[in-house]
Amino acid sequence: MIRGYFDLTRGMLRPFVDAALVFPALARRRVDVRLLINTGADRTVLSPGDALPIASLLGSLPPGPALRGVGGTTTTRRADVVITMATFSANLTLTIFSPSLGARSMPSVLGRDVLSHFALVVEERTDRVLLLTPDEADRVNWP
Amino acid sequence: MTGGGLGGAVSISQEEMAEIQAGLEHFHRDVMYLQEHYEELLDRYPEHWVAVYDQSVVGVDTDPERLIEQLRARGVPPEHTVREYLTREEVIWII
Numbered sequence: 452m453i454r455g456y457f458d459l460t461r462g463m464l465r466p467f468v469d470a471a472l473v474f475p476a477l478a479r480r481r482v483d484v485r486l487l488i489n490t491g492a493d494r495t496v497l498s499p500g501d502a503l504p505i506a507s508l509l510g511s512l513p514p515g516p517a518l519r520g521v522g523g524t525t526t527t528r529r530a531d532v533v534i535t536m537a538t539f540s541a542n543l544t545l546t547i548f549s550p551s552l553g554a555r556s557m558p559s560v561l562g563r564d565v566l567s568h569f570a571l572v573v574e575e576r577t578d579r580v581l582l583l584t585p586d587e588a589d590r591v592n593w594p
Numbered sequence: 595m596t597g598g599g600l601g602g603a604v605s606i607s608q609e610e611m612a613e614i615q616a617g618l619e620h621f622h623r624d625v626m627y628l629q630e631h632y633e634e635l636l637d638r639y640p641e642h643w644v645a646v647y648d649q650s651v652v653g654v655d656t657d658p659e660r661l662i663e664q665l666r667a668r669g670v671p672p673e674h675t676v677r678e679y680l681t682r683e684e685v686i687w688i689i
Contacts, residue, residue: 458625460632462684469622471614473606481614482673483621489689503662504673520689533604535614541600550659556679560689568600 452587453537453569455488455580466573466580468561472497472545473533477508484559488573488580492562495534496527497547501559506550515546525549534565536582541565617674623649624676636680645675 455468466488474480484501496518502509515529528547533540543565570588572581583591606614627649628635635644635651643661645653652670655661658677665672 456625459629460678463687465687469618469625471618471621473610473614475605479610480673481617483617485625485676487687487689492689500658500677500679503658504671506659506662533606534600535606535611535618537618538615540604540606540611540614542604543600556681557689558687565600 452584453539453582455582457575457578457580458485464575465558467558468536468580468582470561471535473535474505474508474530475533476512476530477505480505480508486561487558488566488571489560489562490566490571492560494546494562494564495543496560496562497545498557498559499548499550500556502547502550509547509550512547518546518548539582539584541568620648621674621676628676628678632680636682639680641679641681643677643679645670645672645677647671647675 453468455466457464458467467485468488470484470486472482472484482501482505509528512528512530515527517524518527530545530547532543532545534543569582569584572579624646628646639654642654642656643658644651645661645665647670652668652675653661653664655664661677662672665675
């Protein structure tokens, strides 16, 4: 089970989970990030602000898919990373926003490429943000 | 792997995993510090970026790139800090 939390820092309760991203192609650099749990996002994406510490290395990475959001469409970079959340680790192709983009205060997001492997529990009433593995989800007495 | 999704065997040593786990716990303590001190920091540094490391504010700037440079100059690893833009502007996210 991966336990996330509700973040209160920006005036609203939003579900986040902490993750470490290790970049094998960038000398195994590790970036620690807060990921907004976003079931509407197709992919897990590193935001411009979170990409800033490795900005000088991003030029060596291949282009990623175009990203479309409310602000329009933009280009990205792509990197194979090892994502670790709590005791869970897996390989993931990460999409990275260009740090030169203006919207640097936007969050990095945990998308359905990762979320689809878990059962997600997000309940403000009980302050629960949980990602359950299939085995754990199968043991729950769901309605 | 070129598409989306999780896949393949993870190549990570036990030593590196232990380091990652310790790093994540450290990072989460800094996240909690930011949450607990958010209002106080917002009063002090409105419309600024702040960086938290070791449960203290280690950098403040209006520009996120200068903040990264500032952290490096102080020997603080920016990739392991919690960085946040402090603002009272109400923003609704529909990401």
